[in-house]
Amino acid sequence: MAASQFESLEETLEKYIPLDELKEVRRILFGEGTKMLELPQCAQEAARQRDFQLLGCQFGAAREQLRPPHTIRVGLVQNAVVLPTSAPIMDQIDALHRRIGDIVEVAAMCGVNIVCFQEAWTMPFAFCTREKVPWTEFAESAEEGHTTRFCQKLAEKYNMVVVSPILERDESHGATLWNTAVVVSNSGRVLGKSRKNHIPRVGDFNESTYYMEGDTGHRVFQTQFGRIAVNICYGRHHPLNWLMYSVNSAEIIFNPSATIGGLSEPMWPIEARNAAIANHCFTCAINRIGTEHFESEFTSGDGKKAHHDFGHFYGSSYVAAPDGSRSPGLSRTRDGLLVAELDLNLNRQISDKWGFKMTGRYDMYAKELAEAVNENFTPNIVKE
Numbered sequence: 053m054a055a056s057q058f059e060s061l062e063e064t065l066e067k068y069i070p071l072d073e074l075k076e077v078r079r080i081l082f083g084e085g086t087k088m089l090e091l092p093q094c095a096q097e098a099a100r101q102r103d104f105q106l107l108g109c110q111f112g113a114a115r116e117q118l119r120p121p122h123t124i125r126v127g128l129v130q131n132a133v134v135l136p137t138s139a140p141i142m143d144q145i146d147a148l149h150r151r152i153g154d155i156v157e158v159a160a161m162c163g164v165n166i167v168c169f170q171e172a173w174t175m176p177f178a179f180c181t182r183e184k185v186p187w188t189e190f191a192e193s194a195e196e197g198h199t200t201r202f203c204q205k206l207a208e209k210y211n212m213v214v215v216s217p218i219l220e221r222d223e224s225h226g227a228t229l230w231n232t233a234v235v236v237s238n239s240g241r242v243l244g245k246s247r248k249n250h251i252p253r254v255g256d257f258n259e260s261t262y263y264m265e266g267d268t269g270h271r272v273f274q275t276q277f278g279r280i281a282v283n284i285c286y287g288r289h290h291p292l293n294w295l296m297y298s299v300n301s302a303e304i305i306f307n308p309s310a311t312i313g314g315l316s317e318p319m320w321p322i323e324a325r326n327a328a329i330a331n332h333c334f335t336c337a338i339n340r341i342g343t344e345h346f347e348s349e350f351t352s353g354d355g356k357k358a359h360h361d362f363g364h365f366y367g368s369s370y371v372a373a374p375d376g377s378r379s380p381g382l383s384r385t386r387d388g389l390l391v392a393e394l395d396l397n398l399n400r401q402i403s404d405k406w407g408f409k410m411t412g413r414y415d416m417y418a419k420e421l422a423e424a425v426n427e428n429f430t431p432n433i434v435k436e
């Protein structure tokens with residue numbers, strides 16, 4: 053079966069594992085913390101009509117005497133591009149706006165407080181081509197662009213924080229390009245932006261042709277619903293990147309991504325989940341779906357034949373919790389909305405239990421790392 057047809061690991065497990073063993077398999081693979089979340093009938097019907105998967109799950113926390121539950125809902129959106137990559141740029145962007153508008157309306161029916169879209173959601177993931185034209189024309193101002201205006205309308209209409217990862221054009225700094233997530237508050241105002249810290253140089257991910265490593269550090273955004281941060285795609289391979297958002301007190305770290313089966317699929321279920329465990333926070337990993345075809349052939353610089361596509365973006369978006377549990381993944385092949393209810397009290401409860409923030413030797417790591425980046429560093433190896 054082709055990768056682009058295999059629906060999901062969860063579906064295969066359910067199909068073939070006997071019911072009495074499935075419970076244990078699920079406990080070991082996904083942890084005990086997640087329950088399915090009942091979503092309104094009208095939302096389910098709308099998702100069916102609009103042809104996307106709608107999945108709900110719930111992460112609880114123990115009741116406390118002094119703090120009320122801190123329950124909020126996040127929405128993770130994964131989607132394929134709507135029009136061919138050769139269509140006029142504005143038509144491609146507007147078609148994606150319409151698709152996302154339809155999905156966000158359903159997120160609102162499900163009571164979502166914070167929604168996050170996939171990396172560079174307004175465009176095909178064209179960086180594999182290394183062509184500047186026409187792809188750089190998809191770039192927009194983070195503060196005043198057409199897409200930010202669109203997200204502001206959604207945010208205000210639905211009282212929802214919107215995390216919108218785009219290709220940014222920064223006119224104030226020499227019209228430079230960045231891979232940026234814009235965070236729009238539920239008031240409709242732009243709260244700020246966070247740029248991708250780590251730029252891939254692997255396989256067909258030739259993004260360094262277009263933009264450089266981000267300069268916004270590890271900022272965290274205080275929203276009405278909780279403190280959030282955005283670790284864009286390739287940053288998920290860097291445990292210290294996750295750590296630094298957590299050092300700045302993020303309660304939820306979103307990881308909008310674009311990645312393909314041939315490259316990263318076995319790593320996908322582990323990295324964001326491990327980050328949730330290691331940092332006592334929630335993480336939300338989002339990946340696009342589909343196969344995007346580009347008119348000009350490009351090579352991967354590996355001696356193999358030139359080709360017109362990247363391979364299959366495998367979706368599988370999921371939420372992971374600090375206790376090690378995780379939601380089921382969305383489909384590998386369909387557009388989808390994952391609605392997850394989180395009790396953010398779980399973060400401190402797990403921190404009190406495991407104490408990684410206490411047992412972590414940050415002073416020692418900081419000192420040794422400061423030495424390691426020194427020009428005269430020699431590795432600390434004991435030899436006979």
Ligand SMILES: NC(=O)NCCC(=O)O
Nearest residue numbers: 252257285286310311316
């Ligand atoms: N978009 C992006 O950074 N992809 C790189 C490949 C990966 O991280 O799996």
